[in-house]
Amino acid sequence: MPFVDIRLAGSATREQKAAIVADVTQSLVERLGKSPAAVQVVISEISTENYGSGGQLIADRAPASKPGEDANAAVTSQ
Template identity: 50%
Template sequence: MPYVNVRITEGATRGQKAAVIADVTRALVEHRGKKPEHCHVVIDEVAEANWGFAGQLTDDWKREPQAEDAGGS
């Protein structure tokens, strides 16, 4: 019985979370041959003040102007 834990920052809508759960379940069915009724997907929402990114708290990082990619890739 697969158990998948997805951690995201807060702010996803109910519809977005439902889509993530459907997509993860579909991937387990397609790629691992699991039965959908045996797949458990849990979404944990974490406040941005409790999540780090690029060496900073995510909410602080989001407040700073981000440098544009000068490489044009």
């Protein structure tokens, strides 16, 4: 059973998260031949005040160029 953990610095809309889950699931179905029911996806939204990179809080950096866009999202999968 594939388990995908997606961590976002900041937040995404419900619609964006639903699309991410659908896209990731479809990718694992197509590439690994997994059943959609077997794919588990967890999205964690991390406050930009609780996440830092390069010695600086993400909240203190310039905002992303588009709403909902964040270049500092971390993705891990197993």
